[in-house]
Amino acid sequence: MHTIELYWTLEASSNATSSIERHCKNCGKTVRFTDTAVRRHNANGKNIYRFSIYKCEKGHTWNKKLAIYKSFTEHVEVLEEEFSIDIMEPEQLNILDYQGNGCKVVKIIIDRADSRLRLDKLLAEQLVGWSRTQIAQRIKAGHIRLNDQHVKPGAAVYTNDCIMIWID
Template sequence: MQTQQHSLVLCRKQEADTVNKQCKMCGKVVTFTDTTIRRHNANGKYIYQFAIYKCPKNHSWNKKLGIYKSFSEHVDPESIVPTEFETVPENKKISISLDDNIYEWIEITISEVDGHFRLDRTLSDQIEGISRSAISQKIKAGTILLNNCLTKPSQRLSLHDKITIKVN
């Protein structure tokens, strides 16, 4: 039996976001606009991601988007980034045929994440012909694993996560 391998790039389509907020430099409530520039800070244990917003007078405000764990040991980047996987195009879904006995496992590696994505919702969006409730049942039954571990359907996906699906 063979393993079918895919790579996913998960990105939310975003337009310029605006927030009405007190500008400390202007001294009044103004509209801050998202510049779509992202900043990352690290303190050794965690990596913080921020979105940079600007007011009409070009004063900046940083909105915290997420906190990620950093690696505890030095890791070779080439061992993390999959190069042999086929990236799934943005408007195409993965086709899984449960009748064929060609593949026993399907591995999906997350190669890029921009936003928050749930495991069950992402799989139902990316896999053709399977509902979100059916995916949730498979996750609870253990036929869909995240990083070779049992998980819950609402688990958020992160960069370099590996989703393993047992076909038969």
């Protein structure tokens, strides 16, 4: 069984006021994106990607990639090299890509969650390829579980929680 393991740090900082104008794929035009103050770290192999999550007025998300850290451990303690990069396209977790690569399970460990987040809403914001309705259906069917439990779509996600997503 091929499993992908991701670590998410969902930091809420109180001083998010920055905004940026850029093209929104969903709106089909240039709109203003505002920083949601949520930061996410994806650890994948030896690289840690840090994202700042922005939203347009219609609520579409854009994940701005802030930096790549090189890590010699599996976790974030040892960091080397930090540099800013600019990317033209949003870097999001496309569940359909994982499916195409023969991945069966995506495991997401929440390193830190500063605010109370709904499971369905969090995944709808972070995953590309499934709508919030599809995500809710999968939670109800038990194909997405929280801490190995069959939960409701509105279940709250906290620090140290583990989300398991079965892809079929």
